[in-house]
Amino acid sequence: MDAKANGPTTNAGRVMHGPTNPMVTPLLTDLYQFTMAYAYWKAGKHTDRAVFDLYFRKNPFGGEFTVFAGLEECIKLIANFKLSQEEISFICESLPGSCEEGFVNYLRNIDCSDVEVYAISEGTVVFPKVPLLRVEGPVAVVQLLETPVLNLVNFASLVATNAARHRLVAGNSKMLLEFGLRRAQGPDGAISASKYCYIGGFDATSNVAAGRLFGIPLRGTHSHAFVSSFMSPDEILERSLRSSDGLSTCEDFVNLVQSWLSKIQWSNSLSGIFGETNQSELAAFMSYALAFPNNFLALVDTYDVMRSGVPNFCAVALALNDLGYKAVGIRLDSGDLAYLSGEARKIFHTIEKEFGLPGFGKTSITASNDLNEETLDALNKQGHEVDCYGIGTYLVTCYAQAALGCVFKLVEINNQPRIKLSEDVSKVSIPCKKRCYRLYGREGYSLVDILTGESEPCPKVGERILCRHPFNESKRAYVVPQCVEELLKCYWPGKSGKVREALPALKDIRDHCIKQLEQMRPDHIRRLNPTPYKVSVSAKLYDFIHFLWLNEAPVGELQ
Amino acid sequence: MDAKANGPTTNAGRVMHGPTNPMVTPLLTDLYQFTMAYAYWKAGKHTDRAVFDLYFRKNPFGGEFTVFAGLEECIKLIANFKLSQEEISFICESLPGSCEEGFVNYLRNIDCSDVEVYAISEGTVVFPKVPLLRVEGPVAVVQLLETPVLNLVNFASLVATNAARHRLVAGNSKMLLEFGLRRAQGPDGAISASKYCYIGGFDATSNVAAGRLFGIPLRGTHSHAFVSSFMSPDEILERSLRSSDGLSTCEDFVNLVQSWLSKIQWSNSLSGIFGETNQSELAAFMSYALAFPNNFLALVDTYDVMRSGVPNFCAVALALNDLGYKAVGIRLDSGDLAYLSGEARKIFHTIEKEFGLPGFGKTSITASNDLNEETLDALNKQGHEVDCYGIGTYLVTCYAQAALGCVFKLVEINNQPRIKLSEDVSKVSIPCKKRCYRLYGREGYSLVDILTGESEPCPKVGERILCRHPFNESKRAYVVPQCVEELLKCYWPGKSGKVREALPALKDIRDHCIKQLEQMRPDHIRRLNPTPYKVSVSAKLYDFIHFLWLNEAPVGELQ
Structure with a gap:
């Protein structure tokens, strides 16, 4: 085609x-x-x-x-x-x-x-x-x-x-991703939106067809369905992960993550913040990390961002760090993005300090819930810790x-x-x-x-x-x-x-x-x-x- | 394709x-x-x-x-x-x-x-x-x-x-035409709008590609540019028109129209309503009638609906009637559609009576200026004489x-x-x-x-x-x-x-x-x-x- x-x-x-x-x-x-x-x-x-x-x-x-x-x-x-x-x-x-x-x-x-x-x-x-x-x-x-x-x-x-207009309000330092394919006005409403949003200053698209046709950079990780498709870490059979430098192999990555999870749950500075995390979410994150150890970016709001998503992400990120990999970040797709991004950022900084992971405080936070010019502007006014926006419906259908x-x-x-x-x-x-x-x-x-x-x-x-x-x-x-x-x-x-x-x-x-x-x-x-x-x-x-x-x-x- | x-x-x-x-x-x-x-x-x-x-x-x-x-x-x-x-x-x-x-x-x-x-x-x-x-x-x-x-x-x-929704507010007796191609969200925003508007109860589209792909009835006549592309009736060189039954030929259709125009301008019931009409518009209408004597539908608002467009249309329609053809109607693309459709309808009735043209009072009136659900509803409340709506932007982009x-x-x-x-x-x-x-x-x-x-x-x-x-x-x-x-x-x-x-x-x-x-x-x-x-x-x-x-x-x- x-x-x-x-x-x-x-x-x-x-x-x-x-x-x-x-x-x-x-x-x-x-x-x-x-x-x-x-x-x-x-x-x-x-x-x-x-x-x-x-x-x-x-x-x-x-x-x-x-x-x-x-x-x-x-x-x-x-x-x-x-x-x-x-x-x-x-x-x-x-x-x-x-x-x-x-x-x-x-x-x-x-x-x-x-x-x-x-x-x-x-x-x-x-x-x-x-x-x-x-x-x-x-x-x-x-x-x-x-x-x-x-x-x-x-x-x-x-x-x-x-x-x-979205670029102007987001500012030049933010990464802007076009996520509109599913809500666009038909197939090439989507494909042309990907093309022309790129011209207008977006950095990448989720639309594979547009990436192929026009050479626009592609981005995307996983969805809520991926998270809920897992029941528990017991499902994960292939658990070994080679270290980034190829010199060693962790035979049970699941176990490594679980031990990190209990460490952070009981650490001094984080105690009381993290509760019991959702096991199906944890299993999904571990599987995703096993597939893409160099590009671990987790959607953290399927169950509860602060009680489950962020601690599960941090445990997997710490385990990856043990093997020489650097986690990319998290994505928030619901809730109060200004508040949640701020809370997540605090946890990242605490973990950087507590466990000595240089740069972990700067872990990328992507936000993607029905965003538009007004919500970006409101986020700026409230103050937030979002590094990257995934924008769909309002952008590609020109809803306004x-x-x-x-x-x-x-x-x-x-x-x-x-x-x-x-x-x-x-x-x-x-x-x-x-x-x-x-x-x-x-x-x-x-x-x-x-x-x-x-x-x-x-x-x-x-x-x-x-x-x-x-x-x-x-x-x-x-x-x-x-x-x-x-x-x-x-x-x-x-x-x-x-x-x-x-x-x-x-x-x-x-x-x-x-x-x-x-x-x-x-x-x-x-x-x-x-x-x-x-x-x-x-x-x-x-x-x-x-x-x-x-x-x-x-x-x-x-x- | x-x-x-x-x-x-x-x-x-x-x-x-x-x-x-x-x-x-x-x-x-x-x-x-x-x-x-x-x-x-x-x-x-x-x-x-x-x-x-x-x-x-x-x-x-x-x-x-x-x-x-x-x-x-x-x-x-x-x-x-x-x-x-x-x-x-x-x-x-x-x-x-x-x-x-x-x-x-x-x-x-x-x-x-x-x-x-x-x-x-x-x-x-x-x-x-x-x-x-x-x-x-x-x-x-x-x-x-x-x-x-x-x-x-x-x-x-x-x-x-x-x-x-447009069909529900327009009522079943009206003809609904989808005219959205030029304003749609890209090529197949338009083509799919034509298809799905037809499913939703529209009667036809202006979009030739959609007509061919899906067998949707096609409609369309001429634009303002067609009208302004003519300077005067002098431009019309080929002036003969065969009668509908093929038995006779009018050698100078331009002349026939012009004689009708002066008749209606000086008729008892219409005197004072019609002024001097625009000659470039008249030339365009005559040319269109010569090309499509069986389907004469004229856009009457390029200059002035009541002072130029409607009288020019009536003159051409009366000339066509002499040759056994029945004019289809007019299209209004600006102004107060309720008022203008009512005024045009009165003229059509007057001409039916005055010149003995049975059915001329029912000449079709199409309206097509940035219509949407609200304007159709407002027209219904005001009362109007529109038979057919051509709807574009608001329909196909789902502007609301x-x-x-x-x-x-x-x-x-x-x-x-x-x-x-x-x-x-x-x-x-x-x-x-x-x-x-x-x-x-x-x-x-x-x-x-x-x-x-x-x-x-x-x-x-x-x-x-x-x-x-x-x-x-x-x-x-x-x-x-x-x-x-x-x-x-x-x-x-x-x-x-x-x-x-x-x-x-x-x-x-x-x-x-x-x-x-x-x-x-x-x-x-x-x-x-x-x-x-x-x-x-x-x-x-x-x-x-x-x-x-x-x-x-x-x-x-x-x-």
């Missing part, structure tokens, strides 16, 4: 594989894209040269930034965009009414060789109204692309943003806001600018084929994004430029950029002969995203009352928008 | 194809399922016979029912569950520490031939705590199934339930609650019942391999579900049976069922030799779901303050749960 199994097509001498999910085909679109294609074709308009912008109108999660993701999958779709004969037959059956043979021939020859795609680099921090993709080509073909491209960008950007509203709007056709009006100003589109720039200030932070007409000169470093709000006459400011970055780059040149921007490796996209967030002024990305980042238009584009607006708006009476 | 391209495997002489999404493989699981498999294998416990229940704890969307879906995909996964050599190599590289050759051999031979799956029929209305699937088999294999099976059931059931919390819990191992305790009573699992029955009362409504031990006798029609709340001693009632339905059926017999329940066609699952909802007492499924449906256990199972509970609970001091 490797994506590489898809037939590659060539463009400009390069080979590009299809989208990760083989279900992403030209049929992954709305029927109306095909009915429109037919109507365009009937009207002889199908090759009209159209420019569409893909953008969103509002940042998700009550924040003021978004991480753009999904570009690579879009380009892979576009590179392989070709209808099979079987698909064409299905389309023709699905159109209301009969469809002419000429149209069937037309469908047979459709591809994206005449389409140009400009896009912002994947992993870039982006803002409302700025085109993330600008797609230019024959109107019928570009419309067919609308739905799959929106599908591939919307969730990708949403979940990458969600991951970045399950959809991003990217749209795909016609901005020009046959060199005629088009505007979509609406009674709601936030829904008015910005017409024209545009260029987009990010202007940076003296401190290295980005100041403002500015959209200009395609033929306008590029803003220049050190030169004053007027940045206007696209729809609000009174909002404007002069900016003198210290650095100017052109945001839209050519990722699919079609047959234009332009150089195609390479698709970076996943790790590089992740690094880019992390660096981008560092370049944002902190008040734009903070959780509480973030400052909106400004997106502006040039004076010339402003005037043109309002000229078109007046021309298109219906003249009627006030009601 | 047809699912049928997957290699079929046989079971009991039958052939079964793989899951719809080829990315659903045994690797679509959490890494810890493989680390546990290794630990089980090292401990010689991997073939221990385990029974797991898949269930949820709380109905979604603040309701008191859930539609169970996703079973077919689970069974297809199970039927084809086999690791490739390449997958095995990847797993072994991913395990922390080296993995023994014996385990590699074990992985090579893993399949589900020794697994038995009992499940509730797909499309059944289900309730918290009742096992939707009961999976029995070698503990290591069943654990590998945990994650993909949860993934396949969680979203499927959530979105089917969401669709059913983006995840269902199905869990998969060990209830028995080697014939030893297991219970998972928790300080939160709602999280305590019901132990034992169980049978589940639905008891029906005199009026044909279902009264209560009851879980019993596997060897207990089946409840009998007309015989009094004590139904107890599993955890609350005081909640119990005698029930005399008029009909008893066993809920769990054998969908995967493994090598047990039992008869395998056939997987029904999608349409039959949908019919089953609709019938199921009709059999529910209305107060259980109403939107406002629904009555919880009762799920009980037999007296014997109740006693056993509490015996185990006392045995397992840690004995400690109150803090």
Whole structure:
């Protein structure tokens, strides 16, 4: 099921594989894209040269930034965009009414060789109204692309943003694991969440398929069921464990653990803290340690964290230590994580001192119970001893806001600018084929994004430029950029002969995203009352928008 | 990309194809399922016979029912569950520490031939705590199934339930279209939403891929971009239209429409309502009608619904009528849908009368602007003239609650019942391999579900049976069922030799779901303050749960 199994097509001498999910085909679109294609074709308009912008109108999660993701999958779709004969037959059956043979021939020859795609680099921090993709080509073909491209960008950007927000609140020192597979919205809701959470700053995933497809580091140990599947240590038949250096063998690891357990239960500093521990849990921990002596990480809350899980873990860890192994840590999956992590940390420190295990106090504590941005924030405020978070449901389903509203709007056709009006100003589109720039200030932070007409000169470093709000006459400011970055780059040149921007490796996209967030002024990305980042238009584009607006708006009476 | 391209495997002489999404493989699981498999294998416990229940704890969307879906995909996964050599190599590289050759051999031979799956029929209305699937088999294999099976059931059931809730509030007379592809959580978030919304009672989808994969009816006409891509009727070069009966040809359809437009603008009853209409919109409507004279449905809100969209639509519809065609209707995608649908309906009635078009007053009105349960309910309360709803974002992403919390819990191992305790009573699992029955009362409504031990006798029609709340001693009632339905059926017999329940066609699952909802007492499924449906256990199972509970609970001091 490797994506590489898809037939590659060539463009400009390069080979590009299809989208990760083989279900992403030209049929992954709305029927109306095909009915429109037919109507365009009937009207002889199908090759009209159209420019569409893909953008969103509002940042998700009550924040003021978004991480753009999904570009690579879009380009892979576009590179392989070709209808099979079987698909064409299905389309023709699905159109209301009969469809002419000429149209069937037309469908047979459709591809994206005449389409140009400009896009912002994947992993870039982006803002409302700025085109993330600008797609230019024959109107019928570009419309067919609308739905799959929106599908591939919307969730990708949403979940990458969600991951970045979790990273910001957790801080850079914590390990973040994505554990969402079982609760995600379907198989590739999960697989794409793993991919885009990694881009947004997560360190690893539990999802084996995603690990294999994208090379994302994998993490995972054992579940509650593993613990309850054991009845008692008597079940463990193979009890020998070779020491880490391979020089000796402990013939009865079970016995070694049990002797440690009674030592810690009766030690001076721990006496009274530990009670009688659960034997099925102890058996499970011993078995897991026998299987993975170098990677012993135990889920300690199946019965009772402080009375059973932590002492059982410590006994096994001490026995492993005798054989030269270092236990990795514990995982808490229920209860008061701030309190329990603090109590567990105290025990680890006590054991470090009492039994002379250097570093045992720093044993890793992972927390993983229905975590989200709010609970991470609350943990920070309470104080805690968690080193690593496993985050699932809220992260991968974007529970706080399950959809991003990217749209795909016609901005020009046959060199005629088009505007979509609406009674709601936030829904008015910005017409024209545009260029987009990010202007940076003296401190290295980005100041403002500015959209200009395609033929306008590029803003220049050190030169004053007027940045206007696209729809609000009174909002404007002069900016003198210290650095100017052109945001839209050519990722699919079609047959234009332009150089195609390479698709970076996943790790590089992740690094880019992390660096981008560092370049944002902190008040734009903070959780509480973030400052909106400004997106502006040039004076010339402003005037043109309002000229078109007046021309298109219906003249009627006030009601 | 047809699912049928997957290699079929046989079971009991039958052939079964793989899951719809080829990315659903045994690797679509959490890494810890493989680390546990290794630990089980090292401990010689991997073939221990385990029974797991898949269930949820709380109905979604603040309701008191859930539609169970996703079973077919689970069974297809199970039927084809086999690791490739390449997958095995990847797993072994991913395990922390080296993995023994014996385990590699074990992985090579893993399949589900020794697994038995009992499940509730797909499309059944289900309730918290009742096992939707009961999976029995070698503990290591069943654990590998945990994650993909949860993934396949969680979203499927959530979105089917969401669709059913939309159907309940819309009423049976309305047409419901799923339009969510562009906003869904990734490609198969969309494709599976289309499938499961259909099961939950939707009539059609816009998603061409889903239409092709599952045979779901497809719907769609045109977008705002189609309208704005036209400049004026002058663009239309091919203007002739053959009449519906094929006997005559209108040489200038554009002219015919324009003459109708001035007639209605100056008609006695409509004068003053219609102003000057937008010419690019008019051109788009004429082009669409020329392409699909039998299926003319126009999006009327690109410029102004009442001043431009509706009069343009009526003019085209009247021209089509001259040629023997009947226009289908309009779509509203913004504004006050209750008001606009009412105003449009009035115009349609006026035109029916004024120009003698029988039935024109009933022209279909579709609404499609960010609809959800609440907006449908609000429309009902305000009164409206909408015949058909196109619903996207809120439906397919389950925006109101983006995840269902199905869990998969060990209830028995080697014939030893297991219970998972928790300080939160709602999280305590019901132990034992169980049978589940639905008891029906005199009026044909279902009264209560009851879980019993596997060897207990089946409840009998007309015989009094004590139904107890599993955890609350005081909640119990005698029930005399008029009909008893066993809920769990054998969908995967493994090598047990039992008869395998056939997987029904999608349409039959949908019919089953609709019938199921009709059999529910209305107060259980109403939107406002629904009555919880009762799920009980037999007296014997109740006693056993509490015996185990006392045995397992840690004995400690109150803090």
